Amino acid sequence: MRPLTPVSRRARIVLGLSFFVLFVAVWSVATFGGFVRPIFLATPIRMIDEGWRLMTRFGFSYDIAITVWRVFGGFVMATVVAVPIGILMGAYKPIEAFFEPFVSFARYLPASAFIPLLILWAGIGEMQKLLVIFIGAVFQIILMVAVAVGSTRRDLVEAAYTLGTGDGGVVRHVLLPHAAPQIAEILRLVLGWAWTYVIVAELIGSSAGIGHMIVDSQALLNTGQIIFGIIVIGLIGLISDFAFKALNRSMFPWSLA
């Protein structure tokens, strides 16, 4: 194979799907072949069967809806707070000097470690779930947005100044549009992380949601349901990622190579 040579669209789809096929095949061999005991890993058929029961008899679609709402709620809260702060930090160095050390520190605080504290503060209601995602996402977004805005090409900024742009105008008309596609990419990335946080939040003190179902199924040793839950998360992640990517592409055609 020659390095960096592109592959046709058709070949890419075939290759991408074939890994899923291989994955299910290995899984089937391991379970149907009796290499793994059903108590540890359900068969694919059993998983689909359990999934069907979850959806039709246990109202699992409600859990999915709850989880999706929590992810987006926490993510939107984090975005609304973090993006403006990140932009200000990227544009104005004193503001960066003020926030940056704390945000860099806070970024390494694991969101899951806050769960006991957040239960104490916010109870076990929705706000607590949203706050876990918020804490997990907000510092990451701030730092990455600040870097994106701060790395704007200097010559573009200078060109804007020589065209009579003021300081505020440079932020609005150069830094922001220049960083916008990168900010959109950052949000896409962090939305993926938010999915990890939401499940962790739902594992503890929760009465609904995909994570809650997984904990319940564990108690019943129902690995088929657990795997179905995990696959649902993966699928929703994949769909939202595709949607985000398509949105970014249509909003910022100029930034594509």
Add this chain to the structure above:
Amino acid sequence: MSHVVVEGVSRTFPGKRGGEPTVALSPIDLTVERNDFVTILGPSGCGKSTLLRIVAGLDDPTTGQVMVAGREVVGPGPDRGMVFQSYTLFPWLTVADNIAFGLRRKGVPAAQQKEIVDFYLGKTGLTKFGKHLPKELSGGMQQRVAIARALANDPDILLLDEPFGALDNQTRGLMQELLLKIWEDDQKTVLFVTHDIEEAIFLASRCIVMTARPGRIKADVEIDLPRPRDYHLKTSAALLAFKERLTEDIRAEAIKAL
């Protein structure tokens, strides 16, 4: 009153990591009359771009000051349009929106904006490309847009920092003629930095030759070749005589800079 007066301007960059500071420009005095076309010629690293950036207000002199139309330069402003060597079109804006960028900031009414944009699109031969994005254009076209963008703002002074440096020879020749034609129609004060001797002579009414770092003015040569000029002039004996003389000057400096 002279349009641009550079008085004792020097620039020293602080040393990096405890190193010696770099003297990019030793004190320079230079006076440019209104509507003159002045080229600043020097070997690379001689501080000619630094001088231009100081006039633009993008860099501050360590000593001395620059007066433009009798007022001291304290920062960049729309009275001094600039064209850079790197491609500095805003990649998210169409060609037409790039040209209108300065007009928007000034709050020029939309109808008038369009009129000005169309005029400069025509002047730079880009009428069909108004709706294109910069990435869809060749390097020469991008620099034409950059010139149109600077001119649309109607600056008194046009500062050009090796604007054709990244272009191939043929394109560069055409761009020089285009710029001359615009200048002959439009009458602006032009400061044009280059390391290309032929370019410096072909365009200029006056050519300032700078020494190797730290930059000083080595020669100030009146280029009294007839106008309007076109590419035929490049092979004329008169231009070659200037070229021979400036080549000697620049060569000596380039050797020092090696």
